[in-house]
Amino acid sequence: MDSNSPPVFDGENYQMWAVKMKAYMKGADLWEVIEEDYEVTPLGGLTDLEFLKQKFLVEFEGSLTHTEVPLILVSGQTRISSAMATVPASILILGSLFLPETPNSIIQRTGDVCHAELVLRRVWGTPDVGDEPSDLVRAGSEIKTDYADNPFVKMLQRKYRPQLVMALAIPFFQQVTGINMIAFYAPILFRTIGFSESASLRSVVVTGIVGMASMFVSMLVVDRLGPKTLFLVGGIQMLVSQVMVGIIMIAELRGQGYAYVVLVLICVYVAGFGWSWGPLGWLVPSEIFPLEIRSAAQSVTVAVSFVFTFVVAQSFLAMLCRSEAGIFFFYGGWVVVMTAAMQMFLPETKNVPMEKVAGVWEHHWFWKRFVRANDEKA
Structure with missing residues (x-):
């Protein structure tokens, strides 16, 4: 079979064939006609490219007439599942409003070590934060070094x-x-x-x-x-x-x-x-x-x-x-x-x-x- 020809459904393993057909249609810039539910219009009066796309759509829809279409090919259900992703995304956005400033950012912007230590204690869940506040101060002081203007350059050191x-x-x-x-x-x-x-x-x-x-x-x-x-x-x-x-x-x-x-x-x-x-x-x-x-x-x-x-x-x-x-x-x-x-x-x-x-x-x-x-x- 020509490598450029569409995969042929042999009557078995329909789901795998559907995945292959979708990949083929995407490669041929034809998947949009299925995904967007294009209306099939008469073939006359179209350009060569439009003719091929409409012909392909007619044949593809005909091949699915007596076959169950899997979830991946049903655009309406795909849109619903995609819209459901907005739920966790909304939770993340709302949660970000309650995130405290990082201790490192507090020290670098305000120099308030006490505030930074309080945030550390709350985040770590313990009153003992060890030498972390002093290490943050030390790291903040290194911002004044030659490499501090570009920490990505500093990261390249051996x-x-x-x-x-x-x-x-x-x-x-x-x-x-x-x-x-x-x-x-x-x-x-x-x-x-x-x-x-x-x-x-x-x-x-x-x-x-x-x-x-x-x-x-x-x-x-x-x-x-x-x-x-x-x-x-x-x-x-x-x-x-x-x-x-x-x-x-x-x-x-x-x-x-x-x-x-x-x-x-x-x-x-x-x-x-x-x-x-x-x-x-x-x-x-x-x-x-x-x-x-x-x-x-x-x-x-x-x-x-x-x-x-x-x-x-x-x-x-x-x-x-x-x-x-x-x-x-x-x-x-x-x-x-x-x-x-x-x-x-x-x-x-x-x-x-x-x-x-x-x-x-x-x-x-x-x-x-x-x-x-x-x-x-x-």
Whole structure:
């Protein structure tokens, strides 16, 4: 078959064909006619491009006359689900109105150390904030140095190399766990393996609840177990579940029994992400950066995360059309890489006060050569 021709529906696996057809139509600049519910007009009197689009629309609508259209192709339902995203967005906007100023910002703008210490006590939930206020004052004084006008330049110094690498690696790894594959296309996955449309949507709700609950578990145990342990446990969970789902998809096992097995595996995967890379992908960077570069480094982390979120979202459909079940093994391979990288290159910060975290790099088997070499030169 010509690579430029549309995918042919062979009577089986309709949901996968629908995804491929959508990707094909987007590539041919034809998806808009479906998404916007264009009215089919007579073919006469149109330009060549308009003629082709209208002809394609007539044929495509005809092919769906006796076939159930999946959720992804129903524009009205898609708009409803998109509008529902405004609910958490509104909560975030309202919540931001009650956020206090950061202690670092208070000291840099007003120099009020007492106010900054009060905010620290409220945020940390303890009257003992250690040396954090004095460290904030010290970091604020360094703003008067040569590098202070551009903290991004300061971050490029050799002694900050470990933190810079983590600022780039952690958000990248977080996006290639494959979580967006589940978040965006779980309904189609569940339909493909045998669930009805309503059961597929209920399954998505179940996985969402599992993900939220696992994040609360992470909040409760991260200080006792440490980030590296959670990265290891979560990585193993995600790898095993992705490989098993991939095997089921390759074997083309169908039916309610296998559908429930896949649902359980997806829940295991979501739980693994929920108490490891989900929250820790943001928590760990906020801990490991020294105060003098923390704002700049955090902005790098956020920027990298959004860039690769865009890349994954844009490339997923094409990858799914080409590799189908192989995409689970692709992201599983990345889970192996990121789990090993965190165990080898991320120092343990369990029971280490935030103001002392910068010192753990000096004792790390790999990063100490950067930190100590810089101290010796100084």
